[in-house]
Amino acid sequence: MHRRVAIIGGGAAAAALLGELLERRPPHPLHLDWYTGGGALARGVAYATRxxxxxxxxxxxxxxxxxxKPQGFLDFMQREDPSVAGTDFLPRRCYGDYLEAEVARAMALGKVHGHDVQVVPFxxxxxVPEADGVTVFRGEETRRVDAAVLAIGTLPPQPLAGVDAEALASGRYVVDPWPLLAAPPAVAPAHVAVIGLGLTAVDVLLELAARWPDTRFTAISRHGLLPEPHLRTTALPSGDxxxxxxxxLDAPDVHRWLRLLREAIAQEExxxxxIDSLRPHxxxxxxxLPMEQRTRFQRHARWAWERVRHRMPPPVHASLAALERDGxxxxxxxxxQAAxxxxDGxxxxxxxxxxxxxxxxxxxxAVQSVGMDFDVARTPHxxxxxxxxxxxxxxxPLGLGxxxxPHGRLLHEGGVWPRLFAIGSLLRGTLWESTAMPEIRQQARAVADQLLAE
Known part of the structure; x- marks a missing residue:
């Protein structure tokens, strides 16, 4: 069992792992060093929005x-408002509140169990991983731990090729939309270009359109398509x-998979x-998928998969449709190609x-909203x-973390690190689906099991 563990990252993935560890009652107390980065504790980028x-x-x-406890969030919300339904799509700020409450509860429970948690707000x-432990450096301070887990969330976005340095320096080309959404300029531009049409772009369009009611928007993407909407009610497969x-699994080929999916979809309402039935698999x-097929998927099918797999709530879809109808x-x-x-523009x-x-x-x-960056080889992080x-x-190899x-142990040229783990976005290339809470909580449990195993 690893008694001293460093959790590196301050968002939802790190919070899920912290909670999993503090709820356990191992034979010896745990010493957890939680490097939160100084941001909003547990909320990260995704749930810091208000x-x-x-x-x-x-x-x-x-x-x-x-x-x-997969319904833990619903239970939390229904304690405040019994009218909340399990099928509701709630504001992300509410989920941030839930994460903060769960972290506070886990910390209190951990104290009762004798665990020691040091929150490092940096x-x-x-x-530096080694076979028998990991050394973590922060400023002039070093801490030796038995194991470390990287739960850093999304990597910082980088400007697209062709964006001029002067455009970046002017502040008119925004690479990271979240600071802009938190505090948009008081003077609204007449026309805003949004680069990308995924879920981040949807957030940008909704917020800025509400803040700037006279502004027009042009959204640009490879195929010009928005994410698909969820149904208002859940839909379950009629068959197995x-x-x-x-x-x-018998034919790991992207073209064959697309044909099989089309055939299965033709039999459903x-x-x-x-699409949802595939999620656990x-x-x-x-x-x-062989590397050649993964490359083909990235180049030709990823955009289509993303827009049907990561869908938007019906009210969001309706708001965007209204913006289009209103011109x-x-x-x-x-x-x-260039910016x-x-x-003045x-x-x-x-x-x-x-x-x-x-x-x-x-x-x-112009607001760049092309989605998450996973390429650790080129990141400024x-x-x-x-x-x-x-x-x-x-x-x-494909720039996916x-x-x-599959259980989150990181690799190096000599093999597998026994005491260095990752959860969340860094496992994109290993698991593909690795950024949503239903997947992250499973990863947190699996890593906690390994950390506490004798």
Missing amino acids: SDHHLLNVRAASMGMFAG AADAV SAELIEAM DWRSV IPALWAE RLRRLRGHL DVDG LRLELRPHGGGALQVLQAGL PLMRQLVVNRHVLPD CQAT
Whole structure:
């Protein structure tokens, strides 16, 4: 059993692991060093928003923090408001409140059990793993621990190629939308370009459209399509998905998988039930795909999978449809080629999807919202750069986090680190689905089991 453990990261994934450990009663007390990075404790980026426009993309009944209590969030909300239903899509700020409450409860329980938790309100500067332990560096202080877990959440976004340095320096091209959404300028631009059309872009559009009622928006993406909406009620498969999963495992080929999915969807009342039935099997399916097929999926099918797998709540879909009907939102298919300062605004050059002459778009502000960055080999994140440069971890070949075992142990050139783990986004290349709470809580339990095993 590892008695002293460092948890590195201050968001929901780290909170889930902390809770799993503090609820246990091992033979010896635990000493936990929690490097939170100084942000909003437990909330991270996803749940730090206070906007009522930003809703959870998963129904309340499925958002529990612990694997053993999947309805924990629903129970928390119903104590305050019994009218809340398990099928509701609630504001993300409510989930942040729930995480904070669960962390406070776990800390109090851990104290009763004799556990010691040291909250370090800073980021770890460096981590040096060895066979018999891990050393964590923060400033001039070093701490030797029995094991460390990286739960750092999303990597900092980077500007797209072609964005001019002057455009970045001007503040008119925004790479990280969250500080902007928390405190948008008082003077609204007449026209805003949003680069990307995933769930982050949806958050940007909803918040800025509400703050700036006279602003027009142009959203640009490869295919110009928004995420699909959830049904207002849950949809379950009418048949057993075991036959579909078995057929996919027998033929790990992206083109064949797409054909099998189309055939399964044709037998259902709604396609969402088929997509949702795959969720528990995604890690096993992804593990069977050869690297060539993973590359093909990334290039040709990832965009389609993301928009049907990571869907938006019906009220969000309705709000965006209203913006389009009112002429405030238009969508373009294309790729950003360049962004330069032009007078008081920006000049954006777009390459239409499929080729053709460049299009020029003028905007007072451009907000990059292309989704999460997983590429540890190119990230400016200081800790991940240190781990990669010193070859303590191996970047995933497709830029999807770090190479790891399915149970979260990180790999290096000599094999598997026995005492260095990861949960959440860093396991994207190993598990594929690794960023939503239903998956993260399972990872937290699995890592806690390994940390506490004799």
